Amino acid sequence: MEYRVATTVEEALEALGGRDGSRPVAGGTDLAVVLADGLGAVPPLLVDVAGIPALQGVRRTADGIAIGPATTIAEIATRSDLPACLCQGARAIGSPQIRNLATIGGNVCNASPCGDTLSPLVALEAAFVLASRSGTRTVPAELFFVGPKKTVLGPGELLVEIRIASAxxxxxxxxxxxxxxxxxxxxxxxxxxxxxxxxxxxxxxxxxxxxxxxxxxxxxxxxxxxxxxxxxxxxxxxxxxxxxxxxxxxxxxxxxxxxxxxxxxxxxxxxxxxxxxx
Ligand SMILES: Cc1cc2nc3c(=O)[nH]c(=O)nc-3n(C[C@H](O)[C@H](O)[C@H](O)COP(=O)(O)OP(=O)(O)OC[C@H]3O[C@@H](n4cnc5c(N)ncnc54)[C@H](O)[C@@H]3O)c2cc1C
Structure with a gap:
């Protein structure tokens, strides 16, 4: 398995789209466990997206708030500009060590039915922006999850933004x-x-x-x-x-x-x- 660190979204999309079965990794707190325990197929290429500046942090937009998927759970847990249910959900995750590594995008894309930011994001009518080499699309949180650990993410697709509207x-x-x-x-x-x-x-x-x-x-x-x-x-x-x-x-x-x-x-x-x- 090859491991590559991406520094931009474009670089990550090129890498993910360039080899079948490639997967993004952020904090690795879900994926590393799966791979270490032999619970899933080993991807030929892991693309580390945790350090991409465009995927980090929370910013105000004209119509709400945009959360970078590589924002850590620790940061989500302590922000005063995010809805209480999302911060409380983040605070419920793991331990301080896990929260410092884990990302909100990883929690979402892992799609475990018990993921603690998922019900808040559905209640908040969040929208997920997905990007690939062939373009971007926006999917409502309610339609993103299709089964335990299953989402509508296609091959080579990356979650690049989580949006919550002002209302x-x-x-x-x-x-x-x-x-x-x-x-x-x-x-x-x-x-x-x-x-x-x-x-x-x-x-x-x-x-x-x-x-x-x-x-x-x-x-x-x-x-x-x-x-x-x-x-x-x-x-x-x-x-x-x-x-x-x-x-x-x-x-x-x-x-x-x-x-x-x-x-x-x-x-x-x-x-x-x-x-x-x-
Ligand atoms: C000890 C322990 C305790 C935990 N406790 C909890 C808990 O209480 N509640 C809870 O909800 N979870 C818990 N978790 C699970 C995990 O920590 C969270 O789900 C975490 O948010 C995953 O984020 P990550 O960045 O580590 O994801 P990763 O492991 O890096 O990735 C998880 C999945 O998402 C994909 N992915 C990551 N980023 C993107 C992206 N931008 N676009 C597309 N796909 C992406 C990866 O390919 C992988 O399939 C725990 C885990 C451990 C090890």
Whole structure:
């Protein structure tokens, strides 16, 4: 396996498009484990994109915010200009050592259903800009994930930007996860809630959950029940019941189906109340 460090996006795209089976690597906290444990095919070429300046950092744009996919999880976790649910999701990832290496782009492109930035990005209606030698396209977060560890990324394609629109920056949001212990535990379930409030009334709601379906799942039925409700005295029980009907959890090494169903409601309740400010 050859390892090449790219210094520009163009260089990375040339390298990735030039040899079948080539793969990008950023922090390597997912990919190195897969390769070391023999859990996936060894690519003929690994293209390191972590040091490409154009893929790093967070910047304001005319219509929102653009996050470079090589921005570390540690940076996402501590930024005050990003929605709370995304920062909280980032803070839930691994340990300080992992967060210092891991990137948001790696978390997204690894596409694990339990990835802790995925439900926040779906709740925030993020858009992913994908580039290859033949051009760029923009894919909504909701359509990017197609199965466990599967995305719409094609051969030679690189995630080059994550966009969040101004309207989503303006709302209030919260994230909750549960794992087997507090530190360095993968989510058994996670949940992100985003609300737009107007005079104490929920004008718009977006709810997404992770690890309860093959992909991060938006709960449109639960969202519909929230819209138009006054936050003071909000009865969350019908919303939680609707959410329970919308998820499709399975039993695996991390948790049983029954446990996942049960805790999804608790996590959603907490996230909803925090986002609503009650
Ligand atoms: C001990 C440990 C604890 C962890 N805990 C958590 C946790 O609590 N929550 C959680 O969500 N994750 C956790 N992880 C998983 C991992 O750290 C995260 O998913 C991390 O964000 C991956 O980022 P990375 O930069 O290291 O990705 P990499 O390993 O570099 O890449 C991951 C995948 O994304 C692809 N990729 C990377 N960048 C791009 C790009 N720009 N365009 C296209 N494809 C790209 C790679 O080809 C690879 O397939 C943990 C991992 C370890 C080892």
């Amino acid at each position: 989503r920056l303006a709302g209030r949001s919260a994230f909750r996860m549960i794992g087997k212990r507090n530190g360095q535990a993968i989510s058994q379930v996670n949940a992100a809630v985003w609300l737009a409030l107007e005079g104490g009334v929920i004008r718009e709601a977006r709810v997404a959950v992770g690890s309860v379906a093959p992909v991060p799942l938006r709960l449109k039925g639960a969202e519909a029940l929230l819209v138009g409700k006054t936050v003071r005295g909000l009865d969350v029980e019908p919303v939680l019941a609707r959410a329970a009907a919308e998820i499709a959890p399975i039993s695996d090494v991390r948790a049983s189906l029954e446990y996942r169903r049960l805790v999804t409601g608790s996590l959603l309740r907490d996230a909803l109340l925090e986002a609503a400010g009650i």
